[in-house]
Amino acid sequence: MILAQPCAGQAAPRAAGELAWTIGYDPKTFDPAKVDDQESELVRYLTAGVLLRFNRSTQKIEPKLAESWNLSSDGRTLTFQLRSGLQFSDGSALTSRDAAWSIRRVLLPATGAPVAQEFLSPGGVTVETPDDQTVVVRLPQRVIGIGKVFDEIAIEPAGHPSEGRITAGPFVVADYRRSQYVRLRRNAHYQERDAAGTALPYAAGVRLDILDNPEQEARLFQRGEYDIINGLPPDYFELLKRRLPSSVRDLGPSLNTEQMWFNQASSSPLPAWEKTWFQNRDFRVAVSQAIHRADLARIAYEGHATPAYSFISPANRAWYDSGISAPHEDVAAAEAKLASVGFHLRGSILEDASGRAVRFSILTNAGNAARLKMATLIQQDLAALGMQVTVVALDFPALIERLMHTQDYQACLLGLENVDPDPNAMINIWLSSSPNHQWSPSEKTPATPWEAEIDRAMNQQAGTSNEAQRKLAVDRVQQIVADQQPFIYLVYPNALYAVSPRLRGAQPTVLEPGLVWNIERLRLQEAR
Amino acid sequence: MKLVGDLLKRFTRMLAIVLLVVIGSTVLVRFAPGYFSDVREMDPRYARSARAELSVESARSNAIIPLLSAEVGGWLRGNAGISRQYDVPVLDLILPRLAVTGSLMLRSIALAWTLALCASLLSSAGPHPSLLWQMPATLLLAIPTAAMATMCLLAGSGGPVLVMSLLLAARDFKFLDRILRKTWLDPHLLYARTQGIGVTRLIRAHILPSIASQLSALATLSIVTALGALAPVEVIFNVPGVGQLAWSAALNRDLPVLLTVTMLMALAVTFAGVISDRPAEWKNA
Numbered sequence: 001m002i003l004a005q006p007c008a009g010q011a012a013p014r015a016a017g018e019l020a021w022t023i024g025y026d027p028k029t030f031d032p033a034k035v036d037d038q039e040s041e042l043v044r045y046l047t048a049g050v051l052l053r054f055n056r057s058t059q060k061i062e063p064k065l066a067e068s069w070n071l072s073s074d075g076r077t078l079t080f081q082l083r084s085g086l087q088f089s090d091g092s093a094l095t096s097r098d099a100a101w102s103i104r105r106v107l108l109p110a111t112g113a114p115v116a117q118e119f120l121s122p123g124g125v126t127v128e129t130p131d132d133q134t135v136v137v138r139l140p141q142r143v144i145g146i147g148k149v150f151d152e153i154a155i156e157p158a159g160h161p162s163e164g165r166i167t168a169g170p171f172v173v174a175d176y177r178r179s180q181y182v183r184l185r186r187n188a189h190y191q192e193r194d195a196a197g198t199a200l201p202y203a204a205g206v207r208l209d210i211l212d213n214p215e216q217e218a219r220l221f222q223r224g225e226y227d228i229i230n231g232l233p234p235d236y237f238e239l240l241k242r243r244l245p246s247s248v249r250d251l252g253p254s255l256n257t258e259q260m261w262f263n264q265a266s267s268s269p270l271p272a273w274e275k276t277w278f279q280n281r282d283f284r285v286a287v288s289q290a291i292h293r294a295d296l297a298r299i300a301y302e303g304h305a306t307p308a309y310s311f312i313s314p315a316n317r318a319w320y321d322s323g324i325s326a327p328h329e330d331v332a333a334a335e336a337k338l339a340s341v342g343f344h345l346r347g348s349i350l351e352d353a354s355g356r357a358v359r360f361s362i363l364t365n366a367g368n369a370a371r372l373k374m375a376t377l378i379q380q381d382l383a384a385l386g387m388q389v390t391v392v393a394l395d396f397p398a399l400i401e402r403l404m405h406t407q408d409y410q411a412c413l414l415g416l417e418n419v420d421p422d423p424n425a426m427i428n429i430w431l432s433s434s435p436n437h438q439w440s441p442s443e444k445t446p447a448t449p450w451e452a453e454i455d456r457a458m459n460q461q462a463g464t465s466n467e468a469q470r471k472l473a474v475d476r477v478q479q480i481v482a483d484q485q486p487f488i489y490l491v492y493p494n495a496l497y498a499v500s501p502r503l504r505g506a507q508p509t510v511l512e513p514g515l516v517w518n519i520e521r522l523r524l525q526e527a528r
Numbered sequence: 529m530k531l532v533g534d535l536l537k538r539f540t541r542m543l544a545i546v547l548l549v550v551i552g553s554t555v556l557v558r559f560a561p562g563y564f565s566d567v568r569e570m571d572p573r574y575a576r577s578a579r580a581e582l583s584v585e586s587a588r589s590n591a592i593i594p595l596l597s598a599e600v601g602g603w604l605r606g607n608a609g610i611s612r613q614y615d616v617p618v619l620d621l622i623l624p625r626l627a628v629t630g631s632l633m634l635r636s637i638a639l640a641w642t643l644a645l646c647a648s649l650l651s652s653a654g655p656h657p658s659l660l661w662q663m664p665a666t667l668l669l670a671i672p673t674a675a676m677a678t679m680c681l682l683a684g685s686g687g688p689v690l691v692m693s694l695l696l697a698a699r700d701f702k703f704l705d706r707i708l709r710k711t712w713l714d715p716h717l718l719y720a721r722t723q724g725i726g727v728t729r730l731i732r733a734h735i736l737p738s739i740a741s742q743l744s745a746l747a748t749l750s751i752v753t754a755l756g757a758l759a760p761v762e763v764i765f766n767v768p769g770v771g772q773l774a775w776s777a778a779l780n781r782d783l784p785v786l787l788t789v790t791m792l793m794a795l796a797v798t799f800a801g802v803i804s805d806r807p808a809e810w811k812n813a
Contacts (some may be wrong), residue, residue, distance in 0.1 A: 112577065180768050193554070216681060397565045398565075399560055400562060417571070428575070
C-alpha cells in the first residue's frame with residue numbers, strides 16, 4: 001500500500017462542477033483592497049463585484065455592478081448608476097452606500113491599498129451618494145484610464161470587509177489551506193445571467209491548487225485533475241502537444257517582453273571604463289545588432305516567441321508602432337559601429353581604445369530554462385564580436401539586490417509582464433526619476449538628453465485624454481528606445497495555454513488573467 | 529546518579545548545539561544576498577508596497593543582536609515569531625506541517641528498515657558479498673534524491689514514501705549487511721549453527737540483541753538522512769510538509785521560519801543521537 005501511494009500533494013477531491021487549476025504561491029491577502037501580488041489579484045478577479053470591468057477580449061470598459069457610468073468632459077467627475085436589485089453573496093442588498101464605502105476605504109492611507117496610487121492624489125478624491133443607486137466620484141485632477149481603476153476596486157458590504165467571504169462577484173472564498181489550495185464557491189446571488197436567462201456563473205466552484213512545479217502541473221493536467229494551465233512554459237507546451245494535441249493553444253505574441261540591458265547608472269560600483277562602454281549608444285546598438293533574435297525564439301522558446309524590437313508588442317494593436325526603425329541583426333554593421341568608437345580586435349578578443357578586453361557578465365534568474373538558453377545564445381552571438389560574456393544565474397532575491405540596491409552588475413536579462421495594454425501603466429519604467437528605471441534608477445535629473453525627451457513624452461501622454469496626441473507621444477518614446485537601446489528587446493514570448501477538452505466557453509486572451517477572464521461562462525461538460 | 533549526571537550533561541550539550549544553530553542560522557540568513565529585497569520591487573504595480581515592507585524589515589533587522597533577541601522573543605511569546613513571507617505566526621505554519629512530515633518520515637523509515645533488514649539477512653547468509661544485492665544499493669545511493677523523485681514524477685508512479693524509502697534502504701542495507709556478515713561469523717553463532725539451532729531463533733535470540741546498539745546508531749543515521757532528503761522530496765512531490773516550507777522560506781529569506789525549522793531539525797538530530805547512545809551505555813552499566 002505504501003509502495004502504491006500516488007504522488008502526494010493533491011488537494012481534496014474535486015467537487016462536482018468545480019473548475020481546478022494552479023497558482024504558483026499562496027495569495028498574500030484575501031482583502032481585495034490590499035492586493036499587492038499576482039495571485040491575490042487573481043482571487044480578487046474571481047470574487048470581486050466591481051462597478052466596471054475591463055473586458056480582456058474587447059479591451060473595452062464594460063459596466064458590471066454599475067448599469068451605466070459617465071465621465072464629465074473635464075475628466076474629473078465620474079457618475080455611476082447602479083443596477084437595481086443588487087445583492088451580496090449573503091443575500092443583503094448592495095446600495096450606493098456600500099460602493100461609496102468601498103471606494104473611500106481604498107483611498108484611505110490607513111488601508112494602504114496599492115490601487116489608491118492610481119488616483120494620483122487619492123487624498124483629494126471625494127465620493128458622494130445622492131441616492132441609493134447613484135455614486136459620484138470627484139477627482140482633483142484628470143487620471144488617464146480612470147475607468148480601469150474601478151476594475152480593481154471590489155465593492156464590499158459597508159463597514160464589514162470580509163476578505164472575500166461576502167462578495168458581489170461570481171465566487172466567494174469558501175476555504176483556504178495554506179500551501180495547498182484556495183477553494184471558491186459559486187455566489188448564488190450573482191446578478192448576471194446569460195442570454196437564455198440562466199444564472200451565472202455556470203461552475204459550482206473553483207479550486208486553485210498552490211503548486212509551483214510545472215512537471216507536476218502538466219502531469220495532473222493530463223490526468224484530468226486540472227482544467228487549465230495558464231502561461232504554459234514552451235517545453236511543456238510541446239510535451240502536451242504530443243500527448244493531447246487538441247488541448248494546447250498558442251495565441252501568438254503576448255504583451256510580455258524579454259529584454260537585456262546594461263547598467264548605465266553613474267552611481268554603480270563598476271569601473272569607469274565599463275560605465276563608458278555601457279553608456280555608449282554605439283556599443284549598445286552593436287550588441288543589439290549582433291543578437292540573432294530569430295534563433296532565440298526558435299531555440300529557447302521552441303518557436304513559441306516572436307523577435308522583439310520595441311517595448312510594445314504587436315499583440316497590443318492600439319499602441320504598437322510598426323513603423324519604428326530599430327537596429328536589426330547585422331554583425332558586419334555591429335563590427336563597423338564598434339570600430340567607429342575605438343573598439344578593435346586583438347586576436348579574437350575585442351578591446352576598447354585603451355586596450356582593455358571587453359568582458360562582462362549577464363545576470364539572469366535561475367530556474368527559468370528559456371531565459372538561461374537565451375543568455376547562452378547571446379553569449380555565443382557576442383563572442384562573434386570578440387566580447388567575452390559570462391552568464392550568471394542567481395536566485396531572485398540575490399538578483400534583485402544587485403539590480404535594485406547595490407547596482408553591482410554589468411548586464412541583466414529579464415522579462416517584463418505587461419498586464420495593461422495602456423503604455424501609461426509602464427510610466428514608472430520610463431521616467432528617469434523612478435526606481436524602476438532599470439538601466440539607471442532614480443536619476444535626480446535625466447542623465448542624457450534622450451532620457452529627458454522620454455520623460456517629456458511620457459508626461460505628455462499622461463496629461464492628455466486626446467488619444468491621437470497620446471499615441472504620437474508613445475510612438476516617440478518607442479522610436480527613442482529603438483535608437484538608444486537602453487533595453488535591448490529580444491523576444492515577445494507567445495501566450496501559451498492548455499485547456500481541458502471538457503472545458504466549455506474558453507476564449508483565451510493575451511491579457512491577464514488569460515484563460516479565466518470570462519470565468520462566469522466557463523463550465524465543465526458534465527456540469528450541464 | 530552517574531546516569532542522571534550523564535543525561536544532564538547530554539541535555540546541556542544538546543541545548544548548546546541548538547543555541548549555536550540559532551545564532552549560526554540567524555547570521556547566515558541575515559547576511560545572505562537578497563535579504564533586503566523583494567521580487568515585487570521589479571513590478572511597478574507592487575513596487576511601492578514592497579519597498580514599504582522592506583523598510584520595516586530593514587529597521588527590524590539592521591543589527592544582529594536586536595534581531596536575535598526579537599526572534600528569541602517570538603519563541604518566548606509562544607508563536608515562534610511572525611513569518612516574513614506569510615505574515616502569520618510561524619507556529620501556525622509549522623504545526624499542521626509537522627504531522628505531514630512526521631507521517632512521511634515514519635512510513636519511509638519503517639519501509640526502508642523492512643526492505644534493508646530483509647535484503648541484508650538474505651545477503652549476509654551467503655559466503656561472500658553478492659553483486660545481486662550490492663549493485664542496486666550502490667546505484668540507488670549514486671542517484672541524487674531530487675533526480676529519483678523527478679523520475680518517479682515523470683513516470684507517474686511511486687511517491688515520496690517510495691523515494692525516501694529507497695534512499696534510506698540503500699544506505700541502511702550497506703551497514704546492516706556489513707554488521708550481519710560479521711555477526712554470522714562470531715564463534716558462538718558458528719557453534720550454535722553446528723548444534724542445529726534454527727535461523728529464526730538465532731536471529732531473534734542472538735543476532736538482534738548483539739547488534740542492538742549498532743542498530744540504534746543506524747536509526748539515528750536514518751533520521752538524519754531522511755531529514756536531509758525531506759526538502760527536495762517534499763518540493764518535487766508538492767507535499768505540504770516542513771521541508772517544502774523550509775525550501776520556500778529559504779527562497780524568500782524568511783528568517784523566522786528558517787530559524788524554527790533549523791532548530792527543530794537540530795533538536796531532532798541531537799535527541800536521536802542521545803537516544804541512540806543510551807543502549808550501549810545502559811548495557812555497559
